[in-house]
Amino acid sequence: MAGAKSELRLKTSGLARIGRVFRHSDAARGYLLISPAMAVLLFALAAPLALLVLYSFWSENGLVLDTHPTLSQYAAIASREGYRSLFLRSVAISSLVTLVTVALAYPMAYFVAFRAGGAKFVWLLLLTIPFWTSYLLRVFAWKVILGYDGVINSALIGLGLISRPLEFLLYNPTAVVVTLAHAYAAFAILPIYVSLEKIDRSLLEAAADLGDGPLRRFFRVTLPLSLPGVLGAAVLIFVPTTGDYVTPTLVGGSDGVMIANIIQVQFGRVNNWPLGAALAIGSMAAVAVIAVSFIQAARLAVARIR
């Protein structure tokens, strides 16, 4: 009886001590506060991704999942010419999308940072609203615009400029590039704008005072200082667009098929999850390698200029 009592006292004093630690240590309380979010991320992000890696080393025997570790999925991907060319095409399309989107967005971001004056907030809002509105519907809008009976064709015919609908507008890689450049505009504008906004205006003044013309000043001061934003934008666009599914499916046609389409097929018609997992892991790893080496190369290039 007495023993149980003293044990209880020990326990409560232990609890009290833990309680004191939490009350008195900001760090401990901090970890306690972020633990729910981290737990959710472990369950909804880390665990599924770990399982994806596991699946990629399994195989599908008929309808049964064979969980003996094997590299056969990766071997199948490496040996099939079709997968390689599909992956290369995805990377080529995404690279082009990245280039076009950043090039179009730079002057826009420059305008907001340096010329919009008091209307900055309005411009930023206008530029970001489309980013938040339904991605599916924006892609669908392009399908409607570029289609055989679409907006452009019917307008041109109505104006008497062409007599038969142009067929090269939809269902090809160009349509994918245009649609994605439109869909990812905000991902380019915002990072570039932020890096332009951070530029110390007195540096520009100094360049002008030292006799640099506007063009020279732009290439020697403004552009190099805004490169972090440009690189950030490039990665933010390149990484997700290589894995885009909706756009190639809706406007890509057979020549515009990308890696995500073939991944989806493994979870639908073909029903080979391990192969789908290996395709996902393989392409994500390759994209990560490309993105990292691109950033390193760009950093080296910048260092050399300076």
Add this chain to the structure above:
Amino acid sequence: MLRSPAASPSRRFAPQDQGGWASRNTRHDGGGGLAIYAILYLAFLYVPVLLLPLFSFNDSAFITFPLTGFTTKWYAAMAGDEEMRAALANTLKVGAAASLISTILGLLTAKVLARGIRGGAFFAGFASLPLFIPDIVLGIALLMLVTSLDIPLSLESVVVGHVAICLPFAIAVLLSRFEGFDLSLEEASRDLGENGWMTFWWVTFPLVLPGIVASLLLTFIVSFDDFLIAFFLCGTDTTLPVYIWGELRFPYKLPNVLALGATILIASSALIALAEWVRRQGVSGSPRDHGIGI
């Protein structure tokens, strides 16, 4: 094209509050050309999207020019579509749950990250990871997890995926709110004898309330718009984007999709403008505070 010699119109776009630098030099910088480019760019962003509302009032089953006449019959057809209404109800449920959960988690996380904590950069990086993983990869990975745990595909599994993709946005919005937060206010409250919860309720919460509202709205939109994760996880309980995806296969149903799409576009634009307005409430117009969530 960007460089126009026109001097007079550019004056109007020159900010006057930047130490005279901009106004002195706009003449050489072609500010007028740049303004024209900006307007063209805005047109590029908006015209494709605005075609949906335009054709949703057009009296023809084909989406072609010239317009044939005004009608609201597609909206009437949309309103009478039972399947669509069920999908809408599902989407609203998922969006409400995902935005509430991700905002609460984001609030706790942002509070800690704004104060600074050992390993904070790691946690922040981990929480922003969903932004860099293609939705299709997250979708199939979650599908594998849910099926391995023998959980039936349902709206609940969609909510789990949506919380993951909403969390980076919730944290970003709330973090920007906490960063402008004067810690001495919380200290004062504690010195005056309030305990932790009372301080949070009477001091912290009112000050970050605009961030909370903005986070709720933005994460709701992220969840509302998501197609791919719901596509893999929703099973038979379709959400609205999954329903729209199904409808796109049938050309004769396109006008209904147009009406639905136009409604969604206008409603979500209004929500975003509201969220951004709320988020800015009480933020003293610091020039460094820009951007929505990114």
